[in-house]
Amino acid sequence: MSKIQLRKIAHGRSGDKGDAANIGIIAFDDNGYKIIEKHLTAEKVKKHFEGICHGKVERYELRNIRALNFILHKTLGGGGTVSLKHDAQGKTLAAALLRMELELAD
Amino acid sequence: MKEKIRIASGQGFWGDLIDAPYHQVTKGEIDYLVMDYLAEVTMSILQKQKNRNPNLGYATDLIDLMKKILPITSKKGIKVITNGGGVNPVACADAIIEAAMGLDIKKLDVAVVLGDGIKDSLDDIIQKGCDLKNMETGEPIITVKDKLLSANVYFGAAPIVEALKKGADIVITGRTTDTGLTLAPMIYEFGWDMKDYDLMAAGTVAGHILECGAQSTGGNFLGDWESIENFAEIGFPIAEAYPNGEVIITKHENTGGKVSFDTIAEQLVYEIGDPKDYITPDCIADFTSIKLEEVGKDRVKVFNVKGKPETEFYKVSCSFHDGYSATGTLTYSWPQALTKAKKADRILRKRLEKLELQFDEIRSEFVGYNATHENLAPELDEDKINEIVLRFSVRAKDRNTVNRFGQEIAPLILTGPPSVTGFAGGRPKPKDVVAYWPALIPKKLVEPKVKILELK
Numbered sequence: 001m002s003k004i005q006l007r008k009i010a011h012g013r014s015g016d017k018g019d020a021a022n023i024g025i026i027a028f029d030d031n032g033y034k035i036i037e038k039h040l041t042a043e044k045v046k047k048h049f050e051g052i053c054h055g056k057v058e059r060y061e062l063r064n065i066r067a068l069n070f071i072l073h074k075t076l077g078g079g080g081t082v083s084l085k086h087d088a089q090g091k092t093l094a095a096a097l098l099r100m101e102l103e104l105a106d
Numbered sequence: 107m108k109e110k111i112r113i114a115s116g117q118g119f120w121g122d123l124i125d126a127p128y129h130q131v132t133k134g135e136i137d138y139l140v141m142d143y144l145a146e147v148t149m150s151i152l153q154k155q156k157n158r159n160p161n162l163g164y165a166t167d168l169i170d171l172m173k174k175i176l177p178i179t180s181k182k183g184i185k186v187i188t189n190g191g192g193v194n195p196v197a198c199a200d201a202i203i204e205a206a207m208g209l210d211i212k213k214l215d216v217a218v219v220l221g222d223g224i225k226d227s228l229d230d231i232i233q234k235g236c237d238l239k240n241m242e243t244g245e246p247i248i249t250v251k252d253k254l255l256s257a258n259v260y261f262g263a264a265p266i267v268e269a270l271k272k273g274a275d276i277v278i279t280g281r282t283t284d285t286g287l288t289l290a291p292m293i294y295e296f297g298w299d300m301k302d303y304d305l306m307a308a309g310t311v312a313g314h315i316l317e318c319g320a321q322s323t324g325g326n327f328l329g330d331w332e333s334i335e336n337f338a339e340i341g342f343p344i345a346e347a348y349p350n351g352e353v354i355i356t357k358h359e360n361t362g363g364k365v366s367f368d369t370i371a372e373q374l375v376y377e378i379g380d381p382k383d384y385i386t387p388d389c390i391a392d393f394t395s396i397k398l399e400e401v402g403k404d405r406v407k408v409f410n411v412k413g414k415p416e417t418e419f420y421k422v423s424c425s426f427h428d429g430y431s432a433t434g435t436l437t438y439s440w441p442q443a444l445t446k447a448k449k450a451d452r453i454l455r456k457r458l459e460k461l462e463l464q465f466d467e468i469r470s471e472f473v474g475y476n477a478t479h480e481n482l483a484p485e486l487d488e489d490k491i492n493e494i495v496l497r498f499s500v501r502a503k504d505r506n507t508v509n510r511f512g513q514e515i516a517p518l519i520l521t522g523p524p525s526v527t528g529f530a531g532g533r534p535k536p537k538d539v540v541a542y543w544p545a546l547i548p549k550k551l552v553e554p555k556v557k558i559l560e561l562k
Contacts, residue, residue, distance in 0.1 A: 011329035011368065015377040018242060018542065024375020026368070028329075051481045062381050062394050065371040069381055077469070081147055081540045084431060084469040084499035092478040094328055099482055 001105060007098035010036055014094035017071070019079035020055070021090030023097050026067040033066040039102045045070050048100050049093075070097075108137075111295050113288055113312070113345045117141040118319025120148055120165050120190075126319065126342045127171055131178050134358035136344060137295075139179065140287040142317050143168070143190040149281065150425040150540045152192035153225075153256040163194030164201075164278075172276075173205045180211045180275070187266060187287050191278040193223055193256065199278045199559050206561060213561060217269030219279035220555045224422065224547070225257040231551055238422060238545040250426040250543060257424040259547060262387030262416075263309070264300065265554035266290035272558050281423065283386050285313030288345060296349040306389035307413025308351035311396055314384070315355055315373050315408065316343050322355065322373035323404075324363035329372065336362025341404075352409045354401065365404040387421075387549075390414040420552060424543035429466065430508040430536040431501040434515035435473075437528030443494040444486065446523035447472050450496055453522050457514055458500075463507045471497045495528065501539060508536035 009032035012025040025040065027033035042059040049057075055073025062069060076090055077083035087093070114136040116127030120143040130139055143165040156163030168190040179186055191198040195218040206214050224231060228251065231238070238247035238257075247254075258281035267290050269277045277290075289309030292298060298305045315322045322343045324334040341361025346354040355365055374393060378384060381393035395412035438446040451470045458468065471477040473495035475486055500511045512533040519526055 011327075011372065013326070013328060013372040013376050017377060017379060018544065022375075022377055022379065024372070024378070026329075026371045026375065028368075048482070058380075060379075060381050062375070064394055064396055065367075065374060065398060067371060067375050069375055069378060071379060077467075078541075080542050081431075081537075082428060082501070084433070084467055084501055086471050086473065086477040086497055091326075096479040096482050098328075099479070 001103050003101045003103055006040070006100045006102060010098065012094035012098065014090050014092070016076055016079055016089040019074055019076050021072045021075045021093050023070045023072065023094050024067055025070070025094070025097060026065060030066065033063070035102065035104065036068055037061065039104065040068060042070065044100070045097065048097065049075070107297060107349060108295050110346055110348050111137045111291060113138040113140055113291055113316070113347060115140055115316035115319050115343050117143060118317065118321060119143070119145050120167065122319050124167065124171070128175055129358070129361070130342055131175050131182070131184055133361060136184055138291045139184055139186045140316065141188040141190060142284045142287065143188060144192065144281060146423055146425065146542055147540060149193060149258055149423065150255040156193050161197050164192040164198035165190035168198065169201045169205055172202050173209070176206055176211060177209055180214065185270070185275055185291070187277045187290065189279045189282045189287065191218060191280050193258070193280060195220060195278045195280050202276065202278070203559060203561060211561070214276070215274050216276045216278060216559045217272060217274035218557050218559065219261060219265040219269060219277065219282065220557065221553055222259045222261055222281040223257070224259055224552060225254060228257060231547065234551060236547055236551060238424070238547065241544045241546065247424065247543060247545065253426040253428065255425045255427055255540060257422060259420045259422050259552050260387060261420070261554045262286040263290040263293055264388070265556050267293045268556045270294040272556065274558060284317035285310045285386050286388060288313030288316050289388060292347045300388070303389045303413035303415055304411060305351045307391035308353060308411040309347070310384070310386050310389060310391045311393070311408060311411050312345040312347060312353040315370060316345055318373060318376065319343070320363060321376065322370055323357050323365055324369055327369050327372060329368040334364050338362060351411065352407060354405050354407050356405045365406050367398050367400055367406060370398055370406050370408070385417060387416060389416050418549055419546040420549055422545045422547050424545065425540050426543060428539045428541035429501060429503040430505045431499060431539050432508045432512050432534040432536050433497060433499040434512065434534040435528060436496045436515065436518060436526055437493055438496065438523065439493045439525040440491065442488055443491055444472060444475055444488050446525070447494040447496040450518050450522045450526070451498065454498060454514060454518060458511065461510065463502070463510060464504070465500050465502045465507065467501045469499045473497050505536050512536070
C-alpha cells in the first residue's frame with residue numbers, strides 16, 4: 001500500500017447551497033483522475049468530514065474536466081445568515097478535503 | 107448577424123471591485139457589460155431599504171458607476187445588462203436616467219424587467235393552488251408568511267431578450283438568474299431559437315463562468331495559485347461568443363490573472379449540484395458534456411455543450427426573519443494561547459448557563475487553530491503559536507437574550523485568563539437572522555414585464 005495526499009494530485013473549489021456544501025475536486029491530469037475516480041468515494045468523503053457533515057454525501061462525475069463533485073448535506077450550520085460558523089459558506093472545505101490521504105493498492 | 111460578440115463580466119457580487127466595470131469598458135473592445143449584484147441575502151436588505159424609502163431598494167453603487175461609464179458605453183455602443191435593479195428596478199432606471207441627463211448623451215433607452223417580486227401577491231398564488239413548499243423541508247410557505255421579508259422569482263434570459271429587441275441600451279432587472287444576463291445577448295444577436303437547447307446550454311455555461319467575476323480568471327484559484335500574476339490588477343472574464351454556440355473565455359490584455367483549463371474548471375464546479383442537471387429557467391444544461399481547450403494565452407474554448415428543455419417552473423427565493431445572532435472575539439497571546447482561549451470559552455459558557463438564557467445555538471471557534479477545518483485541524487504545538495482568537499457566537503429567537511450575551515464578552519478581560527486583548531468597537535450587537543425559503547412556482551402563475559424608459 002502506498003499513500004498519497006489528495007492535494008498532490010488535485011485542486012478544487014467549494015461553496016454553499018443552503019445548508020449543503022458543494023466541493024468540486026479536479027485532478028491535475030488523467031492519471032490523477034483515474035485515482036480519484038477509484039479511491040475518492042462518497043463514503044470516504046463522509047468519513048473524512050465526520051462531525052462536520054451531518055447528512056449524506058452525494059458524488060457526481062465530470063470526467064470531461066477530470067472532476068468529481070460532492071454535495072455534503074447538513075454541513076453549514078443552517079446555511080446563509082443563520083449559520084454561526086466562521087466559514088458559513090463552506091469556502092474552505094475544498095482545502096479541507098485536499099488534506100485527505102488516499103491509500104492506493106500497489 | 108455579427109460573427110462574434112464579446113460579453114464582459116463587471117461584477118461578481120455587490121461589493122466586488124468597484125472599478126472592474128470601468129476597466130472592462132476601457133481596456134479593450136467589448137459589446138456587452140453584464141453585472142451581477144444580487145446574492146440571496148441582498149434581496150432582503152434591499153427590501154428593507156425600500157420599505158423605509160420607496161425610492162430605494164436597488165444597488166445604489168450602480169448609479170455612480172453608470173455616471174462614470176455612460177459616456178464611454180454610449181460612444182462605443184456597449185450595452186449594459188444588470189440585475190442591480192434589486193427590488194426596485196424602476197427607481198434604479200430613473201436614477202440612471204437622471205444621472206445621464208447631466209452628461210452629454212443624446213439617446214439612452216433604459217429597459218426594466220418587472221414582475222419577479224411576488225411578496226404582495228402571495229395570497230393569490232396560494233389560492234391558485236401553489237403553496238410554495240420549501241424545497242428542502244417540504245413545509246408550505248404559510249408557516250412563515252408573517253415573517254416574510256422578500257419573495258422573488260428567478261427570471262431567465264427571455265425578458266432581457268425582449269428588452270434588447272425593443273432597443274434597450276441598458277437593461278435593469280430585479281431577480282434574474284446570473285446566467286440569463288450572459289445568455290440573453292447571444293440569443294438576441296445571433297437570433298438563436300430558444301428551443302435550441304444546446305445553444306441555450308452553451309450560453310448558460312458561459313454565464314456560469316462569468317457570474318462570479320474574477321473567480322474564473324485566477325481569483326480564489328486553489329490550483330497553482332502562486333503562479334497567478336498581478337492579482338492587484340486582475341482582469342475580469344470576457345466571453346467571446348460565436349453563433350454556433352462556441353465560446354472563448356478570455357480577459358483584456360495587460361491585466362493580471364490567468365485564464366486556463368484549470369481556472370475555468372474550478373469555476374465550472376462552483377456551487378453546482380448534479381452536473382447533468384444544471385437547471386435554469388431557459389434550459390437544463392449538462393455540465394458533463396462541456397469540453398475545454400486552451401487555444402492561446404489566456405484563451406480557453408468552451409464547446410460541445412448539450413442541453414435539454416427547461417422545466418415548467420421558476421425557482422423562487424424567499425427570505426424571512428428568524429431571530430437574532432451576535433459574535434464576539436477575544437485574542438489570547440503566547441504562552442499557552444490556545445489553552446487560555448479554551449479556558450475563557452468554558453468560563454463564558456458557564457456564565458451564560460447561570461443566566462438561564464434560551465439560546466438556539468452557541469458556537470465557539472478558535473481562529474488560528476480550528477475555525478475553518480474544525481476537527482480536521484492537526485494538533486498544534488502551543489509553544490510555536492503566538493496567538494489564538496476566540497470567536498464566540500450565539501443565536502436566539504429573543505433579541506434581549508442575544509443582547510445580554512453581548513454584555514458578557516468584555517468582562518472576560520479583567521475576570522479571566524491573562525494576556526488577552528482585541529476587544530474594540532463595543533459590545534457585539536444583535537443582528538437580524540435572515541433565513542431562506544427556496545421554492546418552485548409554475549411559470550404560468552407569473553409573467554415578466556418589460557418597460558422602456560427614455561431619456562427625458
